[in-house]
Amino acid sequence: MADPLRQLHAAHELDDDPDGSGQRRFDELIATDSRIEPSDWMPAAYRKTLVRQISQHANSEIIGMQPEGNWITRAPSLKRKAILMAKVQDEAGHGLYLYSAAQTLGTDRDTMFENLITGKAKYSSIFNYTTPTWADMGSIGWLVDGAAICNQVPLCRASYGPYGRAMVRICKEESFHQRQGFEILLELMRGTPAQQQMAQESVNRWYAPALMMFGPPDADSPNSQQSMAWKIKRFSNDELRQRFVDMLVPQAEILGVTLPDPDLKWNEERGHYDFGELDWAEFTEVLAGRGPANAIRVSRRRTAHENGEWVRAAARAYADKQSADGQSADRQTNQAPAHEWMAS
Amino acid sequence: MSGHSNRAISTALTPESIRQTITETDAGADDAVARYALGLGDDALVLAQRLGEWVTNAPELEEDVALANIGLDLLGHARSLLTYAGSAWGQSEDDLAYFRDEAQFTNRQLFEQPNGDFAQTIARQLIASAYFIGLYRELSASADPLLAGIAAKALKEVDYHLDHSEQWLLRLGHGTAESHRRMQRGLDAMWVFVDELFTDDAIPGDEDAAPLAGIAVAPSSLRAGFDALVPRLITQAGLTVPTAPSARGGGRQGSHTEYLGPILAEMQVLARAHPGASW
Ligand SMILES: [Fe+2]
Ligand SMILES: [Fe+2]
Numbered sequence: 194m195a196d197p198l199r200q201l202h203a204a205h206e207l208d209d210d211p212d213g214s215g216q217r218r219f220d221e222l223i224a225t226d227s228r229i230e231p232s233d234w235m236p237a238a239y240r241k242t243l244v245r246q247i248s249q250h251a252n253s254e255i256i257g258m259q260p261e262g263n264w265i266t267r268a269p270s271l272k273r274k275a276i277l278m279a280k281v282q283d284e285a286g287h288g289l290y291l292y293s294a295a296q297t298l299g300t301d302r303d304t305m306f307e308n309l310i311t312g313k314a315k316y317s318s319i320f321n322y323t324t325p326t327w328a329d330m331g332s333i334g335w336l337v338d339g340a341a342i343c344n345q346v347p348l349c350r351a352s353y354g355p356y357g358r359a360m361v362r363i364c365k366e367e368s369f370h371q372r373q374g375f376e377i378l379l380e381l382m383r384g385t386p387a388q389q390q391m392a393q394e395s396v397n398r399w400y401a402p403a404l405m406m407f408g409p410p411d412a413d414s415p416n417s418q419q420s421m422a423w424k425i426k427r428f429s430n431d432e433l434r435q436r437f438v439d440m441l442v443p444q445a446e447i448l449g450v451t452l453p454d455p456d457l458k459w460n461e462e463r464g465h466y467d468f469g470e471l472d473w474a475e476f477t478e479v480l481a482g483r484g485p486a487n488a489i490r491v492s493r494r495r496t497a498h499e500n501g502e503w504v505r506a507a508a509r510a511y512a513d514k515q516s517a518d519g520q521s522a523d524r525q526t527n528q529a530p531a532h533e534w535m536a537s
Numbered sequence: 538m539s540g541h542s543n544r545a546i547s548t549a550l551t552p553e554s555i556r557q558t559i560t561e562t563d564a565g566a567d568d569a570v571a572r573y574a575l576g577l578g579d580d581a582l583v584l585a586q587r588l589g590e591w592v593t594n595a596p597e598l599e600e601d602v603a604l605a606n607i608g609l610d611l612l613g614h615a616r617s618l619l620t621y622a623g624s625a626w627g628q629s630e631d632d633l634a635y636f637r638d639e640a641q642f643t644n645r646q647l648f649e650q651p652n653g654d655f656a657q658t659i660a661r662q663l664i665a666s667a668y669f670i671g672l673y674r675e676l677s678a679s680a681d682p683l684l685a686g687i688a689a690k691a692l693k694e695v696d697y698h699l700d701h702s703e704q705w706l707l708r709l710g711h712g713t714a715e716s717h718r719r720m721q722r723g724l725d726a727m728w729v730f731v732d733e734l735f736t737d738d739a740i741p742g743d744e745d746a747a748p749l750a751g752i753a754v755a756p757s758s759l760r761a762g763f764d765a766l767v768p769r770l771i772t773q774a775g776l777t778v779p780t781a782p783s784a785r786g787g788g789r790q791g792s793h794t795e796y797l798g799p800i801l802a803e804m805q806v807l808a809r810a811h812p813g814a815s816w
Binding site for chain 1: 552582586589590592593594595596597598599600601602605606608609612613615616619630631634635654655707708709711712713715716719803804806807808811813814815816
């Protein structure tokens with residue numbers, strides 16, 4: 194094999210686990226559905242897969258703040274404004290928990306964040322779509338958070354402990370988000386003709402991209418099998434997508450919106466809804482950076498980060514001065530740096 | 538308006554529960570109390586709107602969270618106060634927030650000032666939070682039980698807000714030469730709006746002050762507490778207490794700087810495009 198990094202990792206793994214006892218214990222933990230913890234030996238590829246998945250997930254939460262952040266200042270009622278602000282704040286919190294989970298694998302937050310704002314790291318393509326109307330706050334909650342829940346509930350049992358535990362916390366909040374999105378759409382569908390039209394038009398735009406959030410069809414998803422063997426992933430992309438569609442149809446009926454798929458119909462034999470082919474060419478286009486907002490999403494966070502550099506520098510300088518003075522006796526508690534606000 | 542039982546009041550902490558309490562006890566605000574509550578509600582609403590602008594733009598994720606948190610608390614105060622105010626006139630919090638024009642907004646001018654850089658936001662928040670602490674501490678003893686209940690809940694929250702501003706004031710004041718310069722500039726820019734916060738003629742419709750005695754807090758009575766606290770914090774941060782002349786004020790009478798109009802245009806645009814709709 195030509196890849197020198199790969200060879201290095203393989204060699205390192207042997208060094209790490211010369212008698213193979215680490216691997217045996219790892220296999221046993223996986224086989225018995227137990228949790229792998231940060232101090233346990235784990236294969237380098239398992240670690241790498243997790244870091245990639247968790248940091249992508251964190252990045253998605255962070256970038257995902259933007260399409261909804263777009264409506265905070267314009268929310269049409271104060272109650273909706275409060276709910277939306279709390280939601281976007283929750284997403285920032287999710288990003289932070291997930292960064293912490295990834296850090297337990299030895300990758301530091303600054304590196305992950307740097308990869309995000311320099312466009313090297315991936316995040317969920319769904320957030321490259323734009324939110325031209327208020328109804329998009331409903332569609333994102335109902336469809337995007339809804340798809341996220343289908344994806345993430347099984348991750349609460351992911352074999353890596355810190356990831357699974359972060360997901361438990363996150364999933365609770367995501368289910369609020371989905372309900373709130375559903376309520377936004379319900380209110381619109383019970384409203385004026387203009388509001389109903391706004392809701393339907395928005396669902397038309399978000400439905401297919403939300404279905405594509407589960408990733409390519411199983412046949413085209415080479416990494417999935419290893420992740421399933423490692424019990425990071427519990428269900429295939431297509432299984433999750435089916436579960437999502439089955440969940441949406443009755444909810445769409447309650448809302449009174451039409452899901453934009455002429456092939457959508459109940460299949461008695463399968464006990465599931467059949468649905469039409471998705472436009473994977475569009476998915477690939479958006480993934481390749483040609484979505485409606487790819488460039489804006491990354492540059493916005495980068496701009497915020499760059500504009501904030503002097504603030505973080507001040508916090509670091511202050512913390513350094515404080516620790517230099519640290520031994521001097523009567524420092525007031527209210528002058529101690531508040532670590533939760535410090536740049537990491 | 539003083540007919541609420543204590544039990545009803547102890548739960549009257551959210552806009553929804555306030556609306557319910559008012560309905561159940563059939564005890565809306567009278568006009569003068571409502572106008573007082575409206576001024577306080579407008580202060581909180583306009584500042585919350587400003588803080589909402591930071592979300593996704595903050596210097597670090599923790600600050601996206603912290604500024605949104607502060608904004609959310611203030612939005613909660615605004616909703617409670619506007620709900621109570623609106624009870625005098627048969628109007629909802631949203632009628633008041635979305636369907637009044639600039640001249641009808643009675644917030645003091647500090648709250649509509651732009652975010653500027655992070656230091657200016659911290660300067661504005663420091664002044665605001667120190668003012669709110671004094672205000673809500675006094676107001677929690679108001680003879681009006683609903684105002685007292687709203688204030689008691691708000692007090693705990695603004696206490697945390699001050700702590701946040703204070704920490705950043707120290708960091709920016711002592712951090713680097715650049716942060717020091719920016720923090721001082723932020724304080725200088727915001728300080729001109731301090732006097733207005735403590736101007737008594739700012740209680741609308743209450744020129745002789747008697748009807749709201751024991752209910753409203755006279756702004757001038759809060760000045761000493763502010764002066765005992767904020768200049769000391771500024772000095773501790775190695776910064777200079779500004780001495781710039783104060784702005785003309787008049788926010789309570791509907792006079793605003795040029796910043797309020799665009800805030801309202803943005804905030805109200807969707808609601809006004811669909812009058813009568815519910816969301
Ligand atoms: Fe999330
Ligand atoms: Fe969410």
